[in-house]
Amino acid sequence: MGDIFSNLGLGFSVVFQFVQWTPAFLGGVSIPIPVNILLCLIGALVGTLVGVLPGIGTIATVAMLLPITFGLPPVGALIMLAGIYYGAQYGGSTTSILVNIPGEAGSVVTALDGFQMAKKGRAGPALAIAAIGSFFAGCVATVLIALLGAPLTRVALAFGPAEYFSLMVLGLIFAVVLAKGSVLKAIAMIVLGLLLSMVGSDIETGASRMAFNIPELADGLGFATLAMGLFGFAEIIRNLDAGGETDRKLVQEKVSGLMPTRRDLKETAPAILRGTVLGSILGILPGGGAVIASFAAYTLEKKVAKDPSKFGHGEIRGVAAPESANNAAAQTSFIPLLTLGIPPNAVMALMVGAMTIHGIVPGPQVMQKQPDLVWGMIASMWVGNLMLLIINLPLVGIWVRLLRVPYRLMFPSIVVFCCIGIYSVNNAPTDVMIAGAFGLVGYWLIKHDFEPAPLLLGMVLGPLMEENLRRALLISRGDWSVFVTRPLSAVLMAIAATLLILAVLPSLRKKRDEVFVESEN
Amino acid sequence: MNATPGHAPVKSIMPKWVRNPQEFVGGIALMAIAVFALWASSDLQGMRGFSFGAGTAPRMFGFLLLGLGALITVVGIFTEGPHLAKYHWRGPFFVTVAILTFAFTIRTMGMIFAAMAAFLIAACGSPETRWTETLIVAVCLTAFCALLFPYALGLPLQLLPTFMIR
Structure with missing residues (x-):
């Protein structure tokens, strides 16, 4: 127990670190500046700002804003990125409540009751309860991460390469099973990602693989490049198809009376609690995380409610539960990343990309060698949530105005912003072209109902998987059975196989689709 | 990421026995990518005894993708599905x-x-x-x-x- 407090203490001391700033114009007087808090605040603000823009999901937001953190020290950069992530998520729920355009899959359910509430002039309480629920969920999740962090790291350190490989297989299978859409296609996307990650030089022999003597490919496809192409550019092109101006009916009623009534709070308290618990659990599991959590929380609320017919007509619990679950899952999904070094979803994959750019290899070693980084990030999560609560409620008016920015002006801006961002990573024009190519690939994938998110996950896990597979087989002298003879690895593999079989079975498939479909209708 | 497949009665260029053109074409494209990757990594060294060469993992994933692409293509032949989505240029x-x-x-x-x-x-x-x-x-x-x-x-x-x- 004492461990946890000292760890959290360390984390908060990192977050509340003051740096003396001695500007020349003050004549040697130095002012203490809480750099990390400021970064967290800026991240949350910018994240919300971009997340609010319709048609830009969380992944796209984080991918687009990745380059602006490159110039920062690692701790600051990760704190800011985490802030961007929460901000983007909150921005997504704001758009779904106010305009009925969920920026991302996770806030689809929020739009159901949230938009109805907004139509009745109760947008204020809906936004407030979303923020309050998120904050509560965030607090619980922060404590949970602190509790589970150290023991899970110890487990992870006992893992050999065979266990690691099996764990990654399990993670990928989870990601497929918990996500929406065809299991087969999702697996194909993961394998395509794995294949793309092979481009570049081989870790052991240094041989150039599939690089076609293009110098920019010698180091492999840039992760940020690929992500921005697949998510930034592809989404722009896709939105242009749909006609950017269609169905953007903004709620015209003024957003007034922000605070929810006492009755609202009393009604939503149990819903927030249920959502938090459900979200925390689902978030730890690799895979859909936030998305499945919000769908499941909504379905659960509907099941336990005395009068389920109220849902879909502006029921405040229908906003509170999925929003809490969403946020809880978003945070607990950091657990596998920080302790095991395995990103459970596409956003976390982007975090890995950011860490790698700063020279940090995520995994259990980070927890031991750079505790300030890990615990600083965990503490910053709580601070970030508090900031969202404080900054977002007064700023709702600004966000609403932002929603009125027409798409015809927005999309060229995003194109330019992404171009500069990609270019600034390596100062390489080729990277920009590669991202453009992947933009077209992403557009094609979307058109054929292939999800690009698993591709990203495969791309990040590729090198890790190959390395561990090679090592495991080297240790076992080429004996493939090590994956099933080592007990821990065998258990992980068995779970993965069972999950996969269950997911393909028709009866369970139907259940899984039901969770998604029922909430949509 | 919900793409809306075109429901318009576009004149299909697909033969009649392809009942789910979206998946059919998608699967074939994946197979093409896999074949390309296999060709691109053909110059790399394979297994040396029981240790991996530079080309082992790419080839493994390449064959896996080839198989999955084939499976998706087959699914595309035997299941009903939407027409090819309309592309805008x-x-x-x-x-x-x-x-x-x-x-x-x-x-x-x-x-x-x-x-x-x-x-x-x-x-x-x-x-x-x-x-x-x-x-x-x-x-x-x-x-x-x-x-x-x-x-x-x-x-x-x-x-x-x-x-x-x-």
Whole structure:
């Protein structure tokens, strides 16, 4: 127990670190500046700002804003990125409540009751309860991460390469099973990602693989490049198809009376609690995380409610539960990343990309060698949530105005912003072209109902998987059975196989689709 | 990421026995990618005894993708599904040209020119573009980026064309 407090203490001391700033114009007087808090605040603000823009999901937001953190020290950069992530998520729920355009899959359910509430002039309480629920969920999740962090790291350190490989297989299978859409296609996307990650030089022999003597490919496809192409550019092109101006009916009623009534709070308290618990659990599991959590929380609320017919007509619990679950899952999904070094979803994959750019290899070693980084990030999560609560409620008016920015002006801006961002990573024009190519690939994938998110996950896990597979087989002298003879690895593999079989079975498939479909209708 | 498959009764170029063209074409494309990757990694060394060569993992994933692509193609033949989605050329075309323009001009012409050009070309991608407001926003955004990236974020970006710096 004492461990946890000292760890959290360390984390908060990192977050509340003051740096003396001695500007020349003050004549040697130095002012203490809480750099990390400021970064967290800026991240949350910018994240919300971009997340609010319709048609830009969380992944796209984080991918687009990745380059602006490159110039920062690692701790600051990760704190800011985490802030961007929460901000983007909150921005997504704001758009779904106010305009009925969920920026991302996770806030689809929020739009159901949230938009109805907004139509009745109760947008204020809906936004407030979303923020309050998120904050509560965030607090619980922060404590949970602190509790589970150290023991899970110890487990992870006992893992050999065979266990690691099996764990990654399990993670990928989870990601497929918990996500929406065809299991087969999702697996194909993961394998395509794995294949793309092979481009570049081989870790052991240094041989150039599939690089076609293009110098920019010698180091492999840039992760940020690929992500921005697949998510930034592809989404722009896709939105242009749909006609950017269609169905953007903004709620015209003024957003007034922000605070929810006492009755609202009393009604939503149990819903927030249920959502938090459900979200925390689902978030730890690799895979859909936030998305499945919000769908499941909504379905659960509907099941336990005395009068389920109220849902879909502006029921405040229908906003509170999925929003809490969403946020809880978003945070607990950091657990596998920080302790095991395995990103459970596409956003976390982007975090890995950011860490790698700063020279940090995520995994259990980070927890031991750079505790300030890990615990600083965990503490910053709580601070970030508090900031969202404080900054977002007064700023709702600004966000609403932002929603009125027409798409015809927005999309060229995003194109330019992404171009500069990609270019600034390596100062390489080729990277920009590669991202453009992947933009077209992403557009094609979307058109054929292939999800690009698993591709990203495969791309990040590729090198890790190959390395561990090679090592495991080297240790076992080429004996493939090590994956099933080592007990821990065998258990992980068995779970993965069972999950996969269950997911393909028709009866369970139907259940899984039901969770998604029922909430949509 | 919900793509809306085109429901319009487009005249299908697919033979009749393909009942789910979306998946059918998708699967074939994946197989093509897999074959390409297998060809591209064919010059790499394979297994050496029981240790992996540089080409082992790429080939493994390549064959896996080939198999999955085949499976998706088969599914595409035997299940009902939507027609091929309709593609639009305007958006993708101008956005791509904008990106390429940026990539080709950034080194020589500097960020201000590249960003402006990319913005204006990308704007052609939408029929709703009105030029006065677009120009104003383009100038504002370029100015914002010119301040944000090199100054606020400290990234080494060249703002002006090379010939003007000399």
